[in-house]
Amino acid sequence: MLSHSKPRIEPFGPQHVAAVRAFNQRLGAGGISWRFPERWVPDWLPNVDGARVYQEFFLLLEGEDVRGAYALKHQDVSLSGEIQRVGSFYLPLSEGVINPAYGLVASRLLQDAMRRVPLLYSVGMGGRGTQVARLVRAMGWPMQVVPFYFKVRHGSRFLREVRYLRRGRWGAALLDLAAASGIGALAARVADLALTRWRTDPAVHVDAVDEGGDWLDALWRSCAARYSFAAVRDGGTLDQVYPAPERNSRLLRISRGGHAIGLAVVRDAPTSFRDSKYFGDLQVGTIVDGVAAPDHADVVVERATRQLEERGVDLLVSNQLHPAWRTALRRAGFIRGPSNFLFATSPALAQRLRARDPLWRAVHVNRGDGDAPWPGDRATLENWHEPFSSGIGP
Ligand SMILES: CC(C)(COP(=O)(O)OP(=O)(O)OC[C@H]1O[C@@H](n2cnc3c(N)ncnc32)[C@H](O)[C@@H]1OP(=O)(O)O)[C@@H](O)C(=O)NCCC(=O)NCCS
Known part of the structure; x- marks a missing residue:
């Protein structure tokens, strides 16, 4: 996969809009209903004016083509009253879902997010059996169902x-x-x-x-x-x-x-x-x-x-x-x-959490932690x- 040129991951910028649109079109033609936002400035939680909570969009590029994308929300969380900067990984999309040649894209996306923000979590994921849940589990992320x-x-x-x-x-x-x-x-x-x-x-x-x-x-x-x-x-x-x-x-x-x-x-x-x-x-x-x-x-x-x-x-x-x-x-x-709404944490965040609450009995997570508040098309x-x-x- 990705043989022609070395793939790289970059923040979504104005120069990528057409390539994101083409990526979405390929997914659509492949029968996938997910779409990545085509605006490089998020319409929800943009990174403006020293915002404490904001989104960034990242693209995995092969040459000029987008082969994968994800969203990363930066925010403060309280761990038993101690405020920590953490990230939330969501909306991963990979060309792998329509072309097996790109099977490694998804793990590259997740590894990139973990490198940028080691204290990382993800919610939703559509249930334990989905590809994204299998991926995070394979990377050693513990998870629980949010009832x-x-x-x-x-x-x-x-x-x-x-x-x-x-x-x-x-x-x-x-x-x-x-x-x-x-x-x-x-x-x-x-x-x-x-x-x-x-x-x-x-x-x-x-x-x-x-x-x-x-x-x-x-x-x-x-x-x-x-x-x-x-x-x-x-x-x-x-x-x-x-x-x-x-x-x-x-x-x-x-x-x-x-x-x-x-x-x-x-x-x-x-x-x-x-x-x-x-x-x-x-x-x-x-x-x-x-x-x-x-x-x-x-x-x-x-x-x-x-x-x-x-x-x-x-x-x-x-x-x-x-x-x-x-x-x-x-x-x-x-x-x-x-x-099918899950809560999963990166190993680094899990370690922090384990020290305070080994069974996650005092974790407060709900739909508000996902993108449900997003008034946009997602x-x-x-x-x-x-x-x-x-x-x-x-
Ligand atoms: C979610 C998505 C990005 C995952 O990409 P993918 O190419 O389908 O997933 P992959 O096959 O690379 O990864 C999942 C599988 O690979 C395994 N895997 C991937 N990388 C791995 C690694 N580095 N180490 C071990 N296992 C790995 C996972 O365990 C899992 O294996 P299994 O299905 O055999 O149990 C992709 O399916 C997609 O774009 N889906 C549509 C959008 C979507 O549903 N997004 C989720 C929104 S919540």
Whole structure:
């Protein structure tokens, strides 16, 4: 492979746009639906004005041709309160997927990212069996599944309309979920919830806010050390990750007695026209992200859930790794479904983490750590859908 000229990896620059487009076209002609962004300045998290969190795009070039590409997000994470610069590796694309001659490209991409930022992690990856998950495992990266939870709100309607739902991709996915979780358990849960009353604490208030501020900085500082691994979620960072002008997510400040105890990031609208194709009439609400001490995860999830329900969603979904956030989802009526959303760390980061939390019991990871907040074309719910169609089973 790559015999004609020595391959090199370079940051995506203006001179490469046509070659990236040609790479995308070859992938498309080969039946691959993934595309690499064709803008060399990322439309989400660009590296401007001393940003603490930003993306870089890298290309593997053979002569003038692009044979592979990946995205690297630079950010601060807290390791039990100690702030570290780390990287997130994602969106790897290799010509190897359509031409076996380029089989070594993928490992070159990952090695390049590990060389640039040894403390590296990756989330998502579409499940343990995918090429990218196999690749990172082969490189010695430990990984865990980030559990997926869902809650069918209008359960009786859902069960009644099963035949209609089967026609839509999301409907079929829901049925798969129901089957995987046990339709009986689902029905029982729905009946149970009909009788369940929320534990309403009158001192708790929820406000939709436009941006984080000092209160979020203070909240983040107060809970950072409670997690062995958590991406920094202070005001400035979240304003960048969920940019206000094109925000399709809402920030909810949860306070008790006038004191902020949590933040939830929720979304209840399809992110693009393309998504509505998969949803049909089904309204899906997502608890994308959250900031709170583990002992306040309950109230944050409860209020986020109620907010989404009040807006009329039919189905709620969330991925959470931390045990307190998972318990909170169960208490709010969610059921665990099959997940293909993974969290994996480079050996160097794993070593740091192992010293603090050998079993990763205090790692706070959710969809907010991936590119789900990305308002661009990568953040389509097709990425949510795929796990269901391929991820059922043990
Ligand atoms: C993800 C992607 C970049 C991986 O590239 P690839 O050429 O298909 O992957 P490779 O075959 O090089 O690597 C995966 C396999 O090679 C092995 N491998 C690769 N490099 C290795 C190395 N240096 N040492 C040991 N094993 C290695 C892996 O174990 C795995 O082997 P297996 O499939 O036999 O178990 C490519 O499949 C792709 O572009 N896919 C479409 C986009 C996509 O899905 N991106 C992921 C978004 S999350």
